Amino acid sequence: MTEIIVQTSSRSQLIDITKELKRLIRKNEWKDGLLAVWTPHTTAAITVNENADPDVPADITSFLNNKIPKNWGFSHMEGNSDAHIKSSLVGCSETIMVEDGKMLLGTWQGIFFCEFDGPRNRKVWVKFISNISM
Amino acid sequence: MTEIIVQTSSRSQLIDITKELKRLIRKNEWKDGLLAVWTPHTTAAITVNENADPDVPADITSFLNNKIPKNWGFSHMEGNSDAHIKSSLVGCSETIMVEDGKMLLGTWQGIFFCEFDGPRNRKVWVKFISNISM
């Protein structure tokens, strides 16, 4: 497992980690298989979405913040239950196909780290499983 | 990686692709491992749900359309931010167990392609990772 560090700068934020994942695949010469991407935090997530227009990740965070507000009569005393809920809805991982040393992504797809309770110093874990049945 | 083409006919629609996936598994003689199913679009998704009563996928799309409306004060100029949000909440992929040449699915489970910004000509990518530790 390889660890990536992501430094976030606001409470809610989507950060594009596609380039860093590509760099890891090249560096480790991962060729054909599945790339598991996982964040070990319970108030963050991993998602795939458009990374061309920055309005797309901005719309995602503003909509989620409006519909899943920080204050809503939650029981959990830390005041971040909204972030835990967003984490379970978006999901803490993605499993990505790799062929010829490249992630198979659509033209507009990028991989994002989703911060829901920042700013914080965050981790993303990456593990490659090689395909033997090529 | 093998590509499936899905032609959608309305803006929001769940299309059952279970039979097509079963056909690919048989044709390629995939026996034991994990089947990665991924859509390369950022306004679509893959989900698993009941494929017996067509009211179930219809209820899913009508509820999501009501709660995540097309017009909501979004910044993204293309007018489909709702579809991007639905894509991140439902998720663009599923990773499915295969044994004895069959997907391990519950009695009522089917695999659906989710269109959130159609009608369009869409793709689903499929990749099999064989298990060596049987």
Next chain:
Amino acid sequence: MTEIIVQTSSRSQLIDITKELKRLIRKNEWKDGLLAVWTPHTTAAITVNENADPDVPADITSFLNNKIPKNWGFSHMEGNSDAHIKSSLVGCSETIMVEDGKMLLGTWQGIFFCEFDGPRNRKVWVKFISNISM
């Protein structure tokens, strides 16, 4: 594939299955690879979230029940369309990294079975894919 039985006791409930998964990994001597965890039900899900403070899973279920109510003008006659929607939003599976015979989880992360239409006798399926490229 190995099956776990989960007995739920209310309509909506998150049940921590982390210990049971750890026990299976030890018993089967699974060392390095990916652990696929899947529930074969269409009104249930698998999620990863904090398992330290029981208020976190309680806040998740109470928020989801408030925003995705049982009665909402659904078409599906069985009266559990809300549970089908929650299942597609949270997702019926997780794919978890395993190294040195242990799941790679964050300090506060646990694996939960999510019941959305209980109480019922439920199943969770587990399959390990070994990594040959260690």
